[in-house]
Amino acid sequence: MSGKIIQNNDYKDWSKFIFNKIKVAQTQAALKVNSEMLTLYWEIGNSIIEKQQENGWGSKVIDLLAADLIHNFPDSKGFSVRNLKYMKSFAEAYPQFPIVQVPLAQSETQFVQVALAQITWYHHISLLTKIKDITERAFYIAETAKNDWSRDVMLLQIQSNLYRRSGKALNNFEQTLPEYQSDLAKSIFKDPYHFDFLMLTTKVKELEIEMLLTNKITDFLLELGKGFAFVGRQYVIEVDNTDYKIDLLFYHTVLHAYVVIELKAGEFMPEYVSKLNFYISAVDDKIKTPFDAPTVGLLLCASKSNVKVEYAMRGLDKPLGVATYQLEQLVKENIDKLNEDYSAGQ
Known part of the structure; x- marks a missing residue:
């Protein structure tokens, strides 16, 4: 009986439907976790900015905060001095969190909003380090999400100057x-x-x-x-x-x-x-x-x-x-070298 069921097209369609439901649920759960983490990191970074401005605290406060966080949350990764500095940079770069708003191509009056939670924290660290122009950064956020690029693939696309090649034929x-x-x-x-x-x-x-x-x-x-x-x-x-x-x-x-x-x-x-x-x-x-x-x-x-x-x-x-x-072999940085600046939370 079970063999007949397995060969049945209705069963195959139904099982495929269940598989897809599970995949969608897993993706939505991962996006939710990523969104919550980015929100937390932005809030920490924004709070650091506010306290430094209000109290005139210097960079040493980040060292102190990192030590306290690691002491109180020994099982949590991501509260190193380096990562806290990235959180501050993240909050400075995106004051409109959870979106970044950039002008449409060849327009100064029309804008498009790009959701920041589409990519991971480690993607964001790489973009903050490699790309200074916010419009270009938004382009790579959207392309990474659309194409489901790993961070390494995204870095290679940045290196190939995809932003300035796209739409140019x-x-x-x-x-x-x-x-x-x-x-x-x-x-x-x-x-x-x-x-x-x-x-x-x-x-x-x-x-x-x-x-x-x-x-x-x-x-x-x-x-x-x-x-x-x-x-x-x-x-x-x-x-x-x-x-x-x-x-x-x-x-x-x-x-x-x-x-x-x-x-x-x-x-x-x-x-x-x-x-x-x-x-x-x-x-x-x-x-x-x-x-x-x-x-x-x-x-x-x-x-x-x-x-x-x-x-x-x-x-x-x-x-x-x-x-x-x-056709020529481009001069490429080694991926390990590319990742040196982005290994946060170690």
Whole structure:
């Protein structure tokens, strides 16, 4: 009887529902604990600021407080002198706790609120140490929460200068997509892309890069960003009895659209855009369903002239972007070195 139940689709759907309920509950419990800890740390930091201002106390009061807290709460971690100083910095950085309010991109009158409890205390310590600009810090808070980055992954994204690369690919989205989808598509693509994880220092052929990217698909998807699902490499599509091969085909689960990526080992050439436009049209006709949004194209070149790109895209009615990529191994700090300044509470 139990075997029959296990094979039953109703049971499988029901058990999956229970599993998801448990996961949601666990996530909500973890978020609540994190929120309560951040609130406590902010209140301690804010109280230190107030007392120092009211009584003229110097930094020695933090040493005294740390010793008293450790004595009274010997089983609790996080009350070291270093961590208390981070609490003070945290309260100074976010006087509007539990949110940080920053202006929308290219706007001085519209603001967006980012919840601070979306990431852990240790993420916050790293951000406070590495990023001084509050708008940039809010960007990494939101991206870390959205992509569920560990602190190490977040630090690597900071090191790769993701903030200044995001949304920078040249594109025609405003002319070819509805406003809500245009803004989303713009935010998804960046320039340049960093393929340093391929560990290449010399020029190689396009097919070699494609092969290495698909061999290291986890790293590639991390660089592309959340939402990309890999469909295939050298994906064959037939047009008028002729087979054509798309370099890389993805589906984006947030855009709800196929994404055609063409990779070129050299400098941008105007004819590359025509070929990409052809592939977008073919995917729209041959693969896209009525439930999918218009297919989007991304051309990746080793280098480009922005003027040539703008001329090549002018008048096209298919949504596409053009960006560069870097193959060279970036000079990276060792993760252990990155973490030296952030080991609070020891």
